[in-house]
Amino acid sequence: MKEAGFEFKEHTADVSVKSWGRNLEEAFSQTALSLMETITPNLKKISTIIVKEIDIESEDKYALCIDFLSEFLFIFDVEELVFSDINVKSIEKIEKGYKLRALVRGEKFDKDRHEIGTEVKAITYSFMNIEEKKNRVEINIVFDI
DSSP, X not given: OOSSEEEEEOOSSSEEEEEEXXXXXXXXXXXXXXXXXXXXXXXXXXXXXXXXXXXXXXSSHHHHHHHHHHHHHHHHHHHOEEXXXXXXXXXXXXXXXXXXXXXXXXXXXXXXXXXXXXXXXXXXXXXXXXXXXXXXXXXEEEXXX
């Protein structure tokens, strides 16, 4: 199995994903890429011409993951941007929880060039799990469609 990646799992009504990486940052990055692939299935068609920095603070790792992914839904809805390069630079413990910093690269969604995938309504806590092991972090999450 690759050091970092994601796979879609069977789910009756929504989209279920298992993501992994060598650390929390890689696992979060892969989870965000799985969200992008749900929205537009061929990430190779996304140019990396727009660069954005994302900063998120939340009370725990679960909320941090939900808030991070929800930010992508917000950016897609408001700015119509999709990303193929998502790099979580740091996740650190702070006084009131956790702070995440990410650098993402992508472009404006173009229905003539990008594939239309599945509309994601929300990121859910249903079946969510973050499992941290030595040299491997796995995240299971469900996207509400």
